[in-house]
Amino acid sequence: GQNIDQPTEMTATEGAIVQINCTYQTSGFNGLFWYQQHAGEAPTFLSYNVLDGLEEKGRFSSFLSRSKGYSYLLLKELQMKDSASYLCVARGGGFKTIFGAGTRLFVKA
Amino acid sequence: EAGVAQSPRYKIIEKRQSVAFWCNPISGHATLYWYQQILGQGPKLLIQFQNNGVVDDSQLPKDRFSAERLKGVDSTLKIQPAKLEDSAVYLCASESSGALGSPLHFGNGTRLTVT
Numbered sequence: 001g002q003n004i005d006q007p008t009e010m011t012a013t014e015g016a017i018v019q020i021n022c023t024y025q026t027s028g029f030n031g032l033f034w035y036q037q038h039a040g041e042a043p044t045f046l047s048y049n050v051l052d053g054l055e056e057k058g059r060f061s062s063f064l065s066r067s068k069g070y071s072y073l074l075l076k077e078l079q080m081k082d083s084a085s086y087l088c089v090a091r092g093g094g095f096k097t098i099f100g101a102g103t104r105l106f107v108k109a
Numbered sequence: 110e111a112g113v114a115q116s117p118r119y120k121i122i123e124k125r126q127s128v129a130f131w132c133n134p135i136s137g138h139a140t141l142y143w144y145q146q147i148l149g150q151g152p153k154l155l156i157q158f159q160n161n162g163v164v165d166d167s168q169l170p171k172d173r174f175s176a177e178r179l180k181g182v183d184s185t186l187k188i189q190p191a192k193l194e195d196s197a198v199y200l201c202a203s204e205s206s207g208a209l210g211s212p213l214h215f216g217n218g219t220r221l222t223v224t
Contacts, residue, residue, distance in 0.1 A: 004151075030209055031209060031210055033210075033212060033213075035212075041217070042200060042215035042216060042217050042218055043152070043200075043213075043215050044215070045212035045213070045214075048210040048212065050209060050210060087151055087152075096165065097142075097154070097213065099144075099151040099152045099153070099154075100151050101149075101150050101151040102150075102151050
Protein backbone atom coordinates (compact mmCIF):
# COMPACT_ATOMS: atom_id res chain seq x y z
CA GLY A 1 0.00 0.00 0.00
CA GLN A 2 0.90 3.65 0.05
CA ASN A 3 1.69 5.25 3.38
CA ILE A 4 3.52 8.15 4.98
CA ASP A 5 4.61 8.26 8.62
CA GLN A 6 5.80 11.33 10.48
CA PRO A 7 5.69 12.35 14.14
CA THR A 8 2.51 14.04 15.29
CA GLU A 9 4.11 16.82 17.31
CA MET A 10 7.52 18.23 18.16
CA THR A 11 8.66 21.04 20.42
CA ALA A 12 11.90 22.98 20.08
CA THR A 13 13.47 26.15 21.42
CA GLU A 14 13.98 29.38 19.53
CA GLY A 15 17.44 29.47 17.95
CA ALA A 16 17.84 25.68 18.04
CA ILE A 17 17.88 23.09 15.25
CA VAL A 18 15.08 20.57 14.73
CA GLN A 19 14.83 17.57 12.42
CA ILE A 20 11.44 16.26 11.30
CA ASN A 21 11.58 12.70 10.00
CA CYS A 22 9.36 11.04 7.45
CA THR A 23 9.17 7.50 6.11
CA TYR A 24 7.14 6.63 3.06
CA GLN A 25 5.92 3.71 1.02
CA THR A 26 4.65 4.31 -2.49
CA SER A 27 3.94 2.39 -5.67
CA GLY A 28 6.56 4.01 -7.84
CA PHE A 29 8.39 7.15 -6.80
CA ASN A 30 8.59 10.56 -8.39
CA GLY A 31 9.93 12.67 -5.58
CA LEU A 32 9.33 13.90 -2.05
CA PHE A 33 7.97 17.33 -1.13
CA TRP A 34 7.82 19.21 2.14
CA TYR A 35 5.12 21.81 2.74
CA GLN A 36 4.61 24.23 5.61
CA GLN A 37 1.11 24.98 6.86
CA HIS A 38 0.36 27.65 9.44
CA ALA A 39 -2.87 27.27 11.38
CA GLY A 40 -5.85 28.36 9.32
CA GLU A 41 -3.78 28.82 6.18
CA ALA A 42 -3.06 26.85 3.03
CA PRO A 43 0.06 24.68 2.69
CA THR A 44 3.03 26.35 1.03
CA PHE A 45 5.84 24.60 -0.80
CA LEU A 46 9.20 24.31 0.98
CA SER A 47 11.32 21.74 -0.86
CA TYR A 48 11.49 18.90 -3.36
CA ASN A 49 13.91 15.97 -3.50
CA VAL A 50 14.03 13.28 -6.15
CA LEU A 51 17.68 12.22 -5.88
CA ASP A 52 19.42 10.97 -2.75
CA GLY A 53 21.14 13.59 -0.68
CA LEU A 54 20.70 16.93 0.98
CA GLU A 55 19.12 20.01 -0.56
CA GLU A 56 19.81 23.24 1.30
CA LYS A 57 17.68 26.34 1.02
CA GLY A 58 18.52 29.01 3.57
CA ARG A 59 17.56 27.89 7.08
CA PHE A 60 15.73 24.85 5.71
CA SER A 61 17.32 21.67 4.34
CA SER A 62 15.72 18.47 3.13
CA PHE A 63 17.29 15.04 2.85
CA LEU A 64 16.22 11.97 0.90
CA SER A 65 17.24 8.32 0.94
CA ARG A 66 15.25 6.46 -1.68
CA SER A 67 16.61 3.03 -0.70
CA LYS A 68 15.35 3.54 2.87
CA GLY A 69 12.13 5.32 1.95
CA TYR A 70 13.20 8.09 4.30
CA SER A 71 13.36 11.85 4.31
CA TYR A 72 13.90 14.58 6.84
CA LEU A 73 13.39 18.31 7.01
CA LEU A 74 16.01 20.23 8.98
CA LEU A 75 15.19 23.66 10.34
CA LYS A 76 18.07 25.74 11.68
CA GLU A 77 18.08 28.90 13.80
CA LEU A 78 14.47 28.34 14.73
CA GLN A 79 12.21 31.36 14.93
CA MET A 80 8.82 31.70 16.56
CA LYS A 81 7.23 32.06 13.12
CA ASP A 82 8.39 28.52 12.29
CA SER A 83 5.63 27.20 14.57
CA ALA A 84 3.44 25.39 12.02
CA SER A 85 2.58 21.98 10.66
CA TYR A 86 5.08 20.40 8.27
CA LEU A 87 3.64 18.02 5.70
CA CYS A 88 5.69 15.25 4.12
CA VAL A 89 4.29 14.53 0.66
CA ALA A 90 5.34 11.72 -1.66
CA ARG A 91 4.70 11.64 -5.38
CA GLY A 92 4.19 8.07 -6.45
CA GLY A 93 3.65 6.32 -9.72
CA GLY A 94 1.30 8.05 -12.12
CA PHE A 95 2.26 11.28 -10.33
CA LYS A 96 -0.17 10.41 -7.55
CA THR A 97 0.45 12.75 -4.60
CA ILE A 98 0.18 11.29 -1.09
CA PHE A 99 0.09 13.57 1.94
CA GLY A 100 1.24 12.67 5.44
CA ALA A 101 -0.83 13.80 8.43
CA GLY A 102 1.73 16.49 9.23
CA THR A 103 4.02 17.24 12.16
CA ARG A 104 2.97 20.13 14.38
CA LEU A 105 6.06 22.03 15.45
CA PHE A 106 5.90 24.28 18.50
CA VAL A 107 8.76 26.74 18.91
CA LYS A 108 9.11 28.10 22.43
CA ALA A 109 11.08 31.09 23.64
CA GLU B 110 1.26 35.75 -10.85
CA ALA B 111 -2.20 35.57 -9.30
CA GLY B 112 -2.68 32.63 -6.94
CA VAL B 113 -5.40 30.02 -6.70
CA ALA B 114 -8.71 31.71 -5.88
CA GLN B 115 -11.41 30.01 -3.84
CA SER B 116 -14.79 31.09 -2.61
CA PRO B 117 -16.52 31.31 -0.27
CA ARG B 118 -13.98 31.55 2.52
CA TYR B 119 -16.40 30.26 5.15
CA LYS B 120 -19.73 28.46 4.97
CA ILE B 121 -22.08 27.25 7.68
CA ILE B 122 -24.98 24.98 6.71
CA GLU B 123 -27.30 22.52 8.38
CA LYS B 124 -27.03 18.81 7.73
CA ARG B 125 -28.92 17.62 4.66
CA GLN B 126 -28.50 21.00 2.98
CA SER B 127 -26.46 21.50 -0.19
CA VAL B 128 -23.34 23.57 -0.68
CA ALA B 129 -21.02 24.45 -3.56
CA PHE B 130 -17.45 25.66 -3.61
CA TRP B 131 -15.68 27.40 -6.45
CA CYS B 132 -12.03 27.40 -7.50
CA ASN B 133 -10.09 29.34 -10.12
CA PRO B 134 -6.60 27.88 -10.60
CA ILE B 135 -3.46 29.72 -11.61
CA SER B 136 -3.64 30.64 -15.28
CA GLY B 137 -2.20 27.93 -17.49
CA HIS B 138 -2.21 25.22 -14.84
CA ALA B 139 -3.60 22.08 -16.41
CA THR B 140 -3.96 20.01 -13.25
CA LEU B 141 -6.47 20.86 -10.55
CA TYR B 142 -7.08 19.09 -7.25
CA TRP B 143 -9.74 19.22 -4.56
CA TYR B 144 -8.63 18.15 -1.08
CA GLN B 145 -10.56 17.74 2.15
CA GLN B 146 -8.63 18.58 5.31
CA ILE B 147 -10.18 17.66 8.64
CA LEU B 148 -8.75 19.46 11.66
CA GLY B 149 -5.47 17.89 12.77
CA GLN B 150 -5.08 15.75 9.67
CA GLY B 151 -3.27 16.04 6.38
CA PRO B 152 -5.16 16.88 3.19
CA LYS B 153 -7.07 13.98 1.63
CA LEU B 154 -7.46 13.95 -2.13
CA LEU B 155 -11.07 14.05 -3.32
CA ILE B 156 -10.59 14.49 -7.04
CA GLN B 157 -7.87 15.34 -9.57
CA PHE B 158 -8.54 16.88 -12.99
CA GLN B 159 -6.19 17.08 -15.92
CA ASN B 160 -7.64 19.87 -18.09
CA ASN B 161 -11.36 18.99 -18.01
CA GLY B 162 -10.90 15.23 -17.59
CA VAL B 163 -10.97 13.33 -14.30
CA VAL B 164 -7.68 11.57 -13.47
CA ASP B 165 -8.50 10.25 -10.00
CA ASP B 166 -11.77 10.35 -8.08
CA SER B 167 -11.32 7.11 -6.19
CA GLN B 168 -11.77 8.78 -2.78
CA LEU B 169 -14.69 10.99 -3.73
CA PRO B 170 -17.92 9.93 -1.94
CA LYS B 171 -19.90 9.94 -5.14
CA ASP B 172 -23.26 9.44 -3.45
CA ARG B 173 -23.06 12.99 -2.12
CA PHE B 174 -20.06 14.75 -3.66
CA SER B 175 -19.71 15.89 -7.25
CA ALA B 176 -17.18 18.05 -9.05
CA GLU B 177 -16.77 19.45 -12.49
CA ARG B 178 -14.24 21.45 -14.40
CA LEU B 179 -15.95 22.80 -17.47
CA LYS B 180 -13.64 24.21 -20.16
CA GLY B 181 -10.62 23.02 -18.20
CA VAL B 182 -10.30 26.15 -16.07
CA ASP B 183 -12.63 26.89 -13.13
CA SER B 184 -13.98 24.09 -11.03
CA THR B 185 -16.86 23.60 -8.62
CA LEU B 186 -17.25 21.03 -5.87
CA LYS B 187 -20.73 20.25 -4.57
CA ILE B 188 -21.98 18.38 -1.55
CA GLN B 189 -25.60 17.25 -1.55
CA PRO B 190 -26.80 16.43 1.07
CA ALA B 191 -24.20 17.43 3.66
CA LYS B 192 -23.44 15.38 6.75
CA LEU B 193 -21.90 16.45 10.04
CA GLU B 194 -18.66 14.63 9.17
CA ASP B 195 -18.23 16.84 6.09
CA SER B 196 -17.15 19.67 8.37
CA ALA B 197 -13.63 20.41 7.14
CA VAL B 198 -11.54 22.79 5.08
CA TYR B 199 -11.84 22.19 1.35
CA LEU B 200 -8.63 23.09 -0.42
CA CYS B 201 -8.21 23.60 -4.13
CA ALA B 202 -4.75 23.27 -5.63
CA SER B 203 -3.32 23.58 -9.10
CA GLU B 204 -0.14 22.45 -10.76
CA SER B 205 1.47 23.40 -14.01
CA SER B 206 2.34 19.77 -14.86
CA GLY B 207 5.15 18.67 -17.09
CA ALA B 208 8.02 19.12 -14.66
CA LEU B 209 8.74 16.30 -12.21
CA GLY B 210 9.12 18.60 -9.23
CA SER B 211 6.36 21.07 -9.98
CA PRO B 212 4.72 21.81 -6.64
CA LEU B 213 1.06 22.17 -5.86
CA HIS B 214 -0.17 25.73 -5.35
CA PHE B 215 -3.02 25.92 -2.86
CA GLY B 216 -5.85 28.36 -2.45
CA ASN B 217 -6.82 29.61 1.01
CA GLY B 218 -9.58 27.04 1.27
CA THR B 219 -13.24 27.05 2.23
CA ARG B 220 -13.96 26.23 5.84
CA LEU B 221 -17.26 24.31 5.97
CA THR B 222 -19.18 23.82 9.18
CA VAL B 223 -22.16 21.47 9.10
CA THR B 224 -24.50 21.77 12.09
